[in-house]
Amino acid sequence: MIDWSPIILTAKLATLTTLLLLLIGIPIAYWLATTTARSKPVVETLVSLPLVLPPTVLGFYLLIAFSPHKALGHWLQQYMGIQLLFSFTGLVIGSVLYSLPFMVNPIQAGLSNLPPSLAEASYVLGKSKLQTLFYVLLPAIKPALLTGIVLTFAHTIGEFGVVLMIGGNIPDATKVVSIAIYDQVEALNYEQAHLYSLLLLGVTFCILLVVYSTNGKHLKHFWK
Amino acid sequence: MITATLQKTLGVVGGQLDLDIELQIAKGAFVALYGASGAGKTSILRMLAGLLTPDQGRVHVAGTPWFDAAKRVVLPPQQRSVGYVFQEYALFPTMTVRKNLTYALEKGQEAHRIEELIEILELGPLQDRKPDTLSGGQQQRVALARALVRMPALLLLDEPLSALDAQMRTKLQDYILQLHKHYALTTILVSHDVGEIVKMADHVYCVTDGKVTRSGTPLSVLTASKTIPQGRIQRIGELLAIQSEGTMYIVTVLLQTEVIKVLAQVTDIAGMQVGDTVLVTATTIDPILTKLS
Numbered sequence: 001m002i003d004w005s006p007i008i009l010t011a012k013l014a015t016l017t018t019l020l021l022l023l024i025g026i027p028i029a030y031w032l033a034t035t036t037a038r039s040k041p042v043v044e045t046l047v048s049l050p051l052v053l054p055p056t057v058l059g060f061y062l063l064i065a066f067s068p069h070k071a072l073g074h075w076l077q078q079y080m081g082i083q084l085l086f087s088f089t090g091l092v093i094g095s096v097l098y099s100l101p102f103m104v105n106p107i108q109a110g111l112s113n114l115p116p117s118l119a120e121a122s123y124v125l126g127k128s129k130l131q132t133l134f135y136v137l138l139p140a141i142k143p144a145l146l147t148g149i150v151l152t153f154a155h156t157i158g159e160f161g162v163v164l165m166i167g168g169n170i171p172d173a174t175k176v177v178s179i180a181i182y183d184q185v186e187a188l189n190y191e192q193a194h195l196y197s198l199l200l201l202g203v204t205f206c207i208l209l210v211v212y213s214t215n216g217k218h219l220k221h222f223w224k
Numbered sequence: 225m226i227t228a229t230l231q232k233t234l235g236v237v238g239g240q241l242d243l244d245i246e247l248q249i250a251k252g253a254f255v256a257l258y259g260a261s262g263a264g265k266t267s268i269l270r271m272l273a274g275l276l277t278p279d280q281g282r283v284h285v286a287g288t289p290w291f292d293a294a295k296r297v298v299l300p301p302q303q304r305s306v307g308y309v310f311q312e313y314a315l316f317p318t319m320t321v322r323k324n325l326t327y328a329l330e331k332g333q334e335a336h337r338i339e340e341l342i343e344i345l346e347l348g349p350l351q352d353r354k355p356d357t358l359s360g361g362q363q364q365r366v367a368l369a370r371a372l373v374r375m376p377a378l379l380l381l382d383e384p385l386s387a388l389d390a391q392m393r394t395k396l397q398d399y400i401l402q403l404h405k406h407y408a409l410t411t412i413l414v415s416h417d418v419g420e421i422v423k424m425a426d427h428v429y430c431v432t433d434g435k436v437t438r439s440g441t442p443l444s445v446l447t448a449s450k451t452i453p454q455g456r457i458q459r460i461g462e463l464l465a466i467q468s469e470g471t472m473y474i475v476t477v478l479l480q481t482e483v484i485k486v487l488a489q490v491t492d493i494a495g496m497q498v499g500d501t502v503l504v505t506a507t508t509i510d511p512i513l514t515k516l517s
Contacts, residue, residue, distance in 0.1 A: 117314035120275050123301040124308040125328040126374060135327065139318040 002195050005172050006180035013088070013176060014156040017095040018103075021152050024096065025103035030133060032104070033111035048101045055098060059165025062094050066166060086168045091176075094162045102151040110144025111137060147211055154207045157200065225251055225287075226378065226410065230271050231280040234434070236262060243267060243278075243434035249412070249427075251286070254404055256425035256442065257414045264434040265414045266311075269380045272412070273308050274301035285377055307371030307379045311386065313363045315355035321366050322351040328373035341369040344406070345399060361392040365399065372403060379404070379411040385420065390462075390499055397424055418446050419460055419501040456505050463500045466493055477504055 032044060050058060066073045066084035076082045084090035114137060122132040138145065160178040167174030169183060177196050184193040226249040234241045243264045249255050257265040270276035272283060274290065277298060283291040290299045316324050325338045342348055345365045355363055364384055371379060381400070385393045401424060404411050415421055421428050422442045430438040430445060438445050446460075461479040473493055475486045486504060496502065 115312065115314065117310045117312060118316065120301070121308065121310060121314040121316075121370075122327075123275070124273055124304075124306055125370070126302045126330060127327075128302065136316050136318075140316070142318075 002192065003180070006175050006177045006196070007199065009088075009172060009174075010157055010176040010178075013091060013095060014153045016092055017099060017156045018149055018153045020092070020096050021099060021103040022149065025100070025107060025148065025152075026133075026138070028100075029104045029107035029111060030137075032108045047104050050098050051101050055159070055161025056165055058098060059094065059162040062090070062097075062162070062166045066090055085166060086170060086174060088173050091163060091167045091174055094166050095156050095159060098159060098162050099152045099155045102155045103148045106144045106148040106151065107141065110141030114140055143214060146214055150207050150211045154204050157204060225249070226283075226285050228272060228283045229281040230268060230278045230283070232267065232271065232276070232278045234264065234267055241434045245429075245431070245434070245436055247429065247436075249410060251410055252408050253427060254401075254411045254413070254425045256421040256428040257412065257431055258416060258418075258421055258428050258446065259431035260416065263431045265431050266382055268431070269308070269382050269412065269414060272304075272378065273306045273380055274299055274304050275308075305374070305377040307374065307376035309364070309367045309371050309379075309381045309384045311382045311384070313355070313360075313367045315363055315366055315370070317355055320352050320354055321347055321358075324355070324366055324370050325373055328370050330374055333374070337373055337375070338369075341372055344403065345369050361388050361396060364388065364396055368396075368399065368403070372407065372409075375407070377410065379409045381411065381413045383414050383416070385415075386417075393420070400424065417501060418442075418503070419462065421446060422460055456507050458506075459504045461502055461504055463496060463498055463502050465498060466496070477502060479504065 028043075028047065032040060032047075063085065064070060066076075068074055068077050068083070068085070073084060076084060082089060084093065118136060118140065119129075119132050122136045123129075127135070158178065159176070160182070163174060163176055163179055164182075167176075167179070169175050169179055175183070177200055181193050181196045181200075184190070184196065226247070228245070228247045228249075230243060230245045230247075232243045234243055241262070241264055245264070245268055247255075247268075257268060259265055267276060271278050271291075278291065278293065280293045281291070282289065282293065285305075289295065289297045290304050291297060316327065319327060322338070322342075325341065326335065329335065329338070342351060345368060347365060347369060350358060350362060350366070355366065358366065368384070384400075385396055388396065397420060400411075400413075403409065413421070413425060425442050428439065428442045428445050429436050459479050461477040461484075463475065464478050464483065465476040467474040467476070471489075473488045473490070475488045475493060475496075477484055477486060484504070
């Protein structure tokens, strides 16, 4: 019989990561889309790094940073009582960093492509930047928001290297589906590995299908 | 009364433009800014609205400073009482026509102004539609209505009619004039259409390369330039037809309600096409005068 706990854990991790990234990603994307600051290319590079960096590199640095023997890990464990290594919380933080470009890039592109007069019209009508963002700009880039949400979710499901480095293989805490597959193959338990793999294949296929058909306007009437 | 001195160096295609403008606009006036594209007309509107900050100068509206470089006063656009109609309309795409107007309401402002604008601009049948389902002229009417919801001290129109066909343009000009009078607005119109300016504005500033080169009533400024000597009559009309007659052309021009035919050479009509606004200059050498009464 299939063990559902890695699946539930993966869904929990992906959902939480997506929600957190929505909160973090919108301000970063808005800043990148509107700023003229010289530091913009640096921030853009940092945000996009996980696209090209091997996940093990990110995982390695997080492993060191979260270690109770280092300043940050020590401080968190000593004063906040939070242990980030080999814990679900650490996994969430790792996933947020790892999936950051998948949320920020589509939203930034969406905001940059809007004509500047849209925001200006709202300012002239006496509306603040925050009101303009929430009532005018974000509603105008719904497809980009959907893309960001879905890609982040799918990318977090597919995460392996970072989890392996900082999470390990602890049931109900860090044993997500991708790790479970690896685990089952190592134990030559191919039947279970098949089930998990097929499930991930199906879910990610459906998710990407939604993105592409929405951006192809096929689902426009559902979305508008 | 609006007084503005605006100085700013703008980066433009192929170099810099040093904008140095002085405007004095009486309350209730209808003022036009006329000039070639790239002369800085839109930048003037943007500086008045607070969307662009001048390097130097000041903008005072009815005694209130909106901008004063010396005193470091820079009111953000939100705090200036301005209605702005953008060239490309800039309607909010996710909102219906009515929602575009109610969004503009100030906190606590009553909605009866919206009903009035919907009635004047005949937007009733369109109010539940989204902007992308409207024609250019319809979108422009919505943009105009939206700009007037907050009862602005100053209405800024940035070539609002340039993308419309001649018939729609005439209709919208009438709407704008009607609203200007009805709400006793102070209006600034950017336009490069001489006929439009003559019809609508009571004062025009000609802007060339960031400077005001001439200003005054539209007829005196736009039709009788100093290079034209005495003894000529000038009228503005609409070009209706160009007809080839051997080596010459017969050009038909509508002067308000009167249609006249003018003989022209190829060089005279170069670059002209039907629908253009043209200036007809006729010499009065050897005129025939007849006593009528």
